[in-house]
Amino acid sequence: MKFCTSCGSELREGVKFCPSCGKPIQAESQPQSPVNQPVTPPSPPVYQAPQPAYEEPVYGTAKHTNLIQRVINIITKPKEEWRVIASEKPDTTKLLVGYALILAAIPAIASFIKFGVIGVTYWGYTSRSIAGGIQYGLVQLLSALIGVYILAWIIDLLAPSFDSKKDFGRSLQLAVYSTTPQWLAGILLILGTSMSILVLVIGLYAIYLLAVGMPVIKETPKEKVVGYVVVTIIAMIVLTFVVALIIGAIVGLFFGAKMMGM
Known part of the structure; x- marks a missing residue:
């Protein structure tokens, strides 16, 4: 029930003026109901897989072995070192440039010193020539690099015949590292x-390294290692002899033309 604020008369619902005093009646403001705001549910938590503290390398736990340590290990403890090599990813560039080229330089430099500086004595006469030393050094270097590549090619080509894994990268690892003793012996x-x-x-020890490495690197059955090694060495000797003749002839022609030009 409402009453006029001026005269106190009782007012009916909906009147706009007081019937007694005529005072306009102001409509009471009705409280507005709160507008219901849409409630957005919280986003579900995003699951994140726990990150490992380290990542496992693809090829095992092998560390990068420097050249000197690799040379020492392959000579002194080949069985253990072949297993380390097997856990490494083959890299043709690193094998040829970062290892083979450096070690193959030993016999090349030795040849230069022998024929270009010390000289070779025949019948009491010593002959030495810087050009000849360079020529022999180049022949040694090129023969070593091409030879080890051919050895890897032969190993890989023969792999299926001896139930071995056909993988040129692995074959190159086997060829390069097993040739280490021969390159070191080049100083002689x-x-x-x-x-x-x-x-x-x-040279026989290099063959031993090849035989020890085959079951590890090429997964060759033990009963077929000897045959694999023998056939590989025979093919290698024949091809290396032919390649050495070709390289010697090419280098000889080059230096001969240079000398005639002088």
């Missing part, structure tokens, strides 16, 4: 033929 070229027996023994 300075002494000439007097060390030929020692060079032969070192």
